[in-house]
Amino acid sequence: MPENPVSIGNFSCGGDNPLVFIAGPCVIESEESTLAIAVRLAEIAAELNIPLVFKASFDKANRTSLDSFRGPGLEKGLAILARIAAATGLPVTTDIHTAEQAEPAAEVCTILQIPAFLARQTDLVVAAAQATARHGGVVNIKKPQFVAPEDMVHAVKKCEAAGNGRIMLTERGTTFGYGRLVNDMRSVPIMQSLGTPVIYDATHSVQLPGGSTTGGQREMVPPLARAAVAAGCDGLFFETHPDPDRALSDGPNMVPLSEVSQFLSPLLRIREVITANPPLKS
Numbered sequence: 312m313p314e315n316p317v318s319i320g321n322f323s324c325g326g327d328n329p330l331v332f333i334a335g336p337c338v339i340e341s342e343e344s345t346l347a348i349a350v351r352l353a354e355i356a357a358e359l360n361i362p363l364v365f366k367a368s369f370d371k372a373n374r375t376s377l378d379s380f381r382g383p384g385l386e387k388g389l390a391i392l393a394r395i396a397a398a399t400g401l402p403v404t405t406d407i408h409t410a411e412q413a414e415p416a417a418e419v420c421t422i423l424q425i426p427a428f429l430a431r432q433t434d435l436v437v438a439a440a441q442a443t444a445r446h447g448g449v450v451n452i453k454k455p456q457f458v459a460p461e462d463m464v465h466a467v468k469k470c471e472a473a474g475n476g477r478i479m480l481t482e483r484g485t486t487f488g489y490g491r492l493v494n495d496m497r498s499v500p501i502m503q504s505l506g507t508p509v510i511y512d513a514t515h516s517v518q519l520p521g522g523s524t525t526g527g528q529r530e531m532v533p534p535l536a537r538a539a540v541a542a543g544c545d546g547l548f549f550e551t552h553p554d555p556d557r558a559l560s561d562g563p564n565m566v567p568l569s570e571v572s573q574f575l576s577p578l579l580r581i582r583e584v585i586t587a588n589p590p591l592k593s
Contacts, residue, residue, distance in 0.1 A: 313467060313476045313506040317449055320402040320421055322362040324479065324545050325508035330582045331546035332356070332575070333404060333422075333451075333510065335366040337561035338382045342391045346398060348551065348568060353399040355572055359579065364422060365401040366548070367392065371560050372408040373428055380559040385412055393419045404451065410438035417442035427453035427483055427515075430466055440473035451479040451510065456486040460498040464505050480505070481548060482539070483512035490520050494535060496542040500590075503543070510546040511539035514564045527563030529555065533574060540581045543590065547578065 316325035324331040334352055339345045349365045356363035369388020371381045382388055388405070396403045396419070404422035407413055408429060416423055423439045430436070430452050439450050452466045463480050470478045480502045484492030494516050502509045513536040517528045536547055552558040555565035566574050 313471065313478045315506055315508055317477050317479060317508055319362070319364060319449060324362075324510075326545075327586065328545075329362055330540065330544075330578065331362045331364065331508075331510075333364045333366050333546060333548040334551055334571070336552050336558065337514075337550050337565070338368045338371050338380065338559060339388050339391055340380075340382075340559050342394070344553075345391060346395055348553065349395045349399050349401060351568055352551070352571070353401050355575070356401070359572065359575060361575070361579070363401060364404050365392075365395060365399065366404045366424070366550075367395075368406050368560075370408065373426060385415065389415060389419045407435070407439060410434045413438035413442035414445075417446045417448050420448065422449045422451050422479070424481075425450065425452045425466075427455045427481075430455050430458070430463075433469060436466055436469045437473040440470040440475040440478075443477065444473070444475035449477040449479060450475060451481055453481040453483050453512065453515075454498065454502070456484060456492060460495075460501040461505075463502055467505050467507060478507045479510055479546070480507050481510040481512050482516070482544070483548075484516040484518070492516060492518060492520070494539070496538055499539060499542040499544050503545075508545035510548050511536065511544040512548040513539070514548065514550040514561060514566075517564050518561075519563075527561070529563055529565065532564070532566055533577075536574075536578060537581055540578045541585065543585060549574075 316323035402421035406424040482498040487493045517531045553568045555562040
């Protein structure tokens with residue numbers, strides 16, 4: 312069975328542990344701007360007494376348009392993430408897109424994230440599991456938009472067979488027709504039944520795929536995040552930026568950095584209620 316709770320730095324995710332937050336900009340736009348966001352998130356985490364992992368991508372390899380900004384690349388991006396981790400004390404995570412990226416990323420990042428579109432790529436999942444096993448890290452696999460939650464058991468088994476039972480699964484919406492995603496909150500307990508903590512991705516769940524760039528419904532992030540916490544998720548993923556409308560990736564789905572504390576406070580209160588009133592066992 313997978314490990315549950317999962318250790319992430321000096322805190323744990325899963326079971327009766329506090330809600331874990333994974334937050335940051337979609338992509339590293341510059342070292343200065345990314346560090347500034349990380350410092351502010353570390354301050355918020357201290358103010359609210361919450362466990363927080365910083366997230367930023369070194370390469371957005373799945374952009375819709377060839378002309379879209381992708382980031383600084385593997386070597387420079389990981390160096391920036393390493394300096395951010397040292398400066399803030401926060402664990403860091405990033406997504407990888409090829410098996411060759413797993414080892415260098417695992418040397419820096421506590422969590423390696425497998426993008427939803429790539430979660431069925433066996434070589435990538437195995438490489439991430441092996442690399443994180445060597446470095447004491449965690450694999451976070453996003454449920455593809457076209458996969459049923461119970462079928463994520465196959466990704467879990469791949470990680471375990473590769474030597475790492477420290478696995479998290481992330482719900483990020485399911486394709487409904489063209490250009491729409493919907494969230495079936497049953498995914499949270501279903502994937503938890505596979506033995507892993509479950510993260511809810513409040514950013515990518517509100518995307519509006521299609522066109523030359525992906526749109527989104529930022530106003531839907533708070534209600535969906537509240538629903539996921541009420542459904543019992545173990546952690547929440549969201550992206551943030553000081554000026555989302557000028558962000559170089561995923562801006563329409565981001566929480567403004569100035570509103571993060573206001574966004575998180577109701578989620579913590581909902582979590583308190585859920586913890587005090589666990590669901591009935593049928």
